[in-house]
Structures are given as C-alpha cells and as structure tokens.
Amino acid sequence: MKPVIMLVLVALCGCSLVTVADRYGNRYGDWYNHGDQYHWQLATCEDQMNAQSVPPMERKLAMRCCMWHRGVPIDDSGSCGASG
Numbered sequence: 001m002k003p004v005i006m007l008v009l010v011a012l013c014g015c016s017l018v019t020v021a022d023r024y025g026n027r028y029g030d031w032y033n034h035g036d037q038y039h040w041q042l043a044t045c046e047d048q049m050n051a052q053s054v055p056p057m058e059r060k061l062a063m064r065c066c067m068w069h070r071g072v073p074i075d076d077s078g079s080c081g082a083s084g
Contacts, residue, residue, distance in 0.1 A: 022046070024060040028072050041070040 019027045020035030020042060028042070029035025045066035054062045065080035074080070 022063050022067075024063050026060060026064045026067070026074075028067055028074070033073055038067065038072050041067050041072050044070065 018031055018034045018036075019029040020038055021027045022042060022045070027035070028038050045063055048066055049059055049063060061079060064074055068074045068077055068080050
C-alpha cells in the first residue's frame with residue numbers, strides 16, 4: 001500500500017513543479033507548457049490588477065484573461081473573448 005501512496009504524492013508534487021498559480025486561484029502551465037516560464041506575465045498582470053483597481057469579484061477572470069492576452073495558454077480562452 002505504501003508504494004501507491006508514494007506514487008500519488010510524487011504525482012501531486014510533480015504537478016506543482018510544472019504550474020504556477022496566482023492569488024485568485026488560477027493555475028497556469030502543464031506538462032508541455034511549464035508554468036515557471038510565465039513569471040513575468042504573472043507579475044505584469046498582478047501589477048495591472050492593482051493599477052486598474054479591478055473589483056475583487058472580477059479579479060479571477062480578469063487575471064486569467066490578462067495572462068491569456070500575454071500568450072499564456074488557458075483552458076477556457078472563450079471566456080476572454082477569443083474566437084474560433
């Protein structure tokens with residue numbers, strides 16, 4: 001039973017190594033597009049959220065769309081006005 005638990009723990013830790021998260025609950029990156037390459041986009045979008053005084057209820061979507069507009073792949077780009 002212990003090898004199974006260890007395997008699950010390694011898999012969970014591995015996911016955190018390839019993704020980066022913002023403080024609004026969004027996660028960016030996957031096994032093919034590692035999140036560690038999105039730090040400048042994350043910092044830029046965080047600054048933009050503060051500078052534009054985005055209301056708290058809108059920040060999660062606004063942050064995700066900001067990241068997408070800077071080239072970070074997201075699951076639901078249609079929510080940011082993407083077409084096709």
